[in-house]
Amino acid sequence: MASYYPEPTNIWESIEYSSLGTSIAESLWAFPTLETIHVIALVTVFGTIAIMDLRLLGLAGNKWTVLEMSQDTLKWTWAGFILAAITGTLLFTSKASTYMVNPYFLVKMGLLALAGLNMAYFHFVTYKTVNDWNASPVLPSGAKFAAATSLVLWIAVVFCGRAIGFTLGIYY
Amino acid sequence: MGDFFYGLTDWLRTTSLLDAAFWIETTGFNRLLVENFWGVPIAQVLHIIGIGAAFAATLMMTLRVNNMAGTSRSIPEVSARYVPWIWWGLLWIVASGMLMLWAEPVRNMVNGVFWVKMALLVVTIFVTLAYQKSVRSAATVGGAGWNAGGGMRLTGWFIIILWCLIMAHGRWIAYAPV
Numbered sequence: 001m002a003s004y005y006p007e008p009t010n011i012w013e014s015i016e017y018s019s020l021g022t023s024i025a026e027s028l029w030a031f032p033t034l035e036t037i038h039v040i041a042l043v044t045v046f047g048t049i050a051i052m053d054l055r056l057l058g059l060a061g062n063k064w065t066v067l068e069m070s071q072d073t074l075k076w077t078w079a080g081f082i083l084a085a086i087t088g089t090l091l092f093t094s095k096a097s098t099y100m101v102n103p104y105f106l107v108k109m110g111l112l113a114l115a116g117l118n119m120a121y122f123h124f125v126t127y128k129t130v131n132d133w134n135a136s137p138v139l140p141s142g143a144k145f146a147a148a149t150s151l152v153l154w155i156a157v158v159f160c161g162r163a164i165g166f167t168l169g170i171y172y
Numbered sequence: 173m174g175d176f177f178y179g180l181t182d183w184l185r186t187t188s189l190l191d192a193a194f195w196i197e198t199t200g201f202n203r204l205l206v207e208n209f210w211g212v213p214i215a216q217v218l219h220i221i222g223i224g225a226a227f228a229a230t231l232m233m234t235l236r237v238n239n240m241a242g243t244s245r246s247i248p249e250v251s252a253r254y255v256p257w258i259w260w261g262l263l264w265i266v267a268s269g270m271l272m273l274w275a276e277p278v279r280n281m282v283n284g285v286f287w288v289k290m291a292l293l294v295v296t297i298f299v300t301l302a303y304q305k306s307v308r309s310a311a312t313v314g315g316a317g318w319n320a321g322g323g324m325r326l327t328g329w330f331i332i333i334l335w336c337l338i339m340a341h342g343r344w345i346a347y348a349p350v
Contacts, residue, residue, distance in 0.1 A: 036343045040336055043220060047228020061253050063245060072232065072241040158220050162213045 012097040024094035031094060038087040042161070044080030046154050048073040056147035062137040066130055099164070101171045108160035115153040122146035177348060180284030193277035205275035215271035222268055226261025227335050229254040230300070234328030237307060237320045247311035247318065255304060262297070278350055285348040289341035296334040303327050 005022065008014040015021055024030045054060040055069045064072070092099055099105045126142040133139050184190070196202055205211035235241035236250040245253075273280045280286045303324075311318050 032344055032347045036340045039220070039343055040339050043224040043227050043339070044231070046221070047224035047226075047231070050225060051228055051232065060257075063249060063253070064242075065244075068242075068244050072235070076228075076231065155217070155221065158224075159213070159217045162216050162220070166209075166213050 010097070012100045015093050015096040016098075018093065020090075021093040021096065024090060031091065034087045034090050038084055038091060041080045041084035041087060042158070045077055045084055046158060048077040048080065049150060049154055052077075053147035053151045056139055056143045058137050058139060058144075065135045066139070066143075067134050095168070098168055102164055102167060103171065104160045104163040104167055108157055108164065111153050111157045111160060115150060115157065118146055118149050118153065122150075177284040177288075180287065181282065181348065181350065184282045184284065184287070189281045190278075193281040196274060196277035196281075199274075202274055202277070205271065212272065212275045215268055215275060218268040219265060219272060222261050222264035223339065226258050226265060227339075229257035229261060230331060230335060233258070233304075233307075234332055237328045238325045239319065246316060247307060251304070251308055251311075258300065280345065283345055283348050283350050285341050285345045289338055289345065292334060292338045292341065296331065296338060299327070299334065300331055303331060 003017075005017040006013075008017050016025075024034065051061065052069055052073045055062070055064060055066060061069055122143070126140070126146060129140075133143070205215070232242060233250060233254050236243070236245075236247060242250045307320065307324060310320070310324070
């Protein structure tokens with residue numbers, strides 16, 4: 001069968017013109033359906049992270065210990081994140097070369113990396129002493145800083161995600 | 173399904189909603205939102221943040237009723253933490269939704285998907301109100317060892333499904349021809 005797509009000139013075009021990429025791009029329902037699942041996954045990630053961050057900031061849920069709150073929310077955060085990553089990757093394949101020149105997409109990826117680093121630092125450094133402040137309503141400044149940074153980064157991720165939709169095709 | 177939405181949108185075009193949408197487009201606030209490139213995206217970001225807060229709070233309540241999370245706290249304690257976030261979140265969602273509607277009135281008001289979303293929202297509000305009332309009273313009467321019955325547990329998941337349907341319709345508004 002003849003291909004209607006030009007010969008790819010870089011890796012992003014190779015992804016975009018792959019059978020997976022073109023199937024999603026050409027389908028009437030695939031892209032909106034993936035976007036819908038992406039949004040549901042994203043609000044689950046953002047909402048459960050916000051619950052944990054508000055506890056670390058001492059603004060809500062102070063009756064819960066930090067460990068209890070973490071147990072309640074973390075598995076849902078990860079489930080949402082994995083689903084968002086899978087659907088996000090599939091969305092990316094359909095317009096890979098357009099996304100790769102969009103500054104909001106690149107900034108979003110950078111913000112996600114920063115959110116990951118922030119979480120890793122909190123988990124491997126600040127969280128080591130959690131037993132000392134687990135039940136305290138007032139938490140160490142390191143925990144508060146991680147929570148505030150996380151909230152700001154995730155709101156910025158949501159903003160960039162929306163900005164991509166409004167600027168796709170502007171940049172070449 | 174597509175025929176249903178097409179027919180509904182076709183009918184909406186014959187109602188006074190079309191005139192109302194055109195009138196909104198003449199208002200200064202509509203101009204302000206439309207002429208500012210970031211007006212609609214920022215309203216959408218606010219909308220998503222509100223959905224995140226209300227949906228996660230609803231999820232935590234459902235998980236507690238199903239004994240899947242928050243079991244270290246009683247149901248009234250979990251309610252006190254999450255129920256205000258559900259209702260304040262909903263208020264936030266409606267307010268940011270109004271901004272989006274005012275910015276793009278034809279796209280929303282003359283769109284079958286939008287009105288099904290609104291119907292689902294109303295159903296969700298009433299089911300949630302009844303659910304929260306029955307859970308609270310049963311948990312108060314039942315005391316610390318109370319466990320929800322199968323119907324109550326399932327209703328929690330039904331509310332989660334309603335939220336997912338609302339979000340799905342919210343996304344598909346953009347893809348429905350007006």
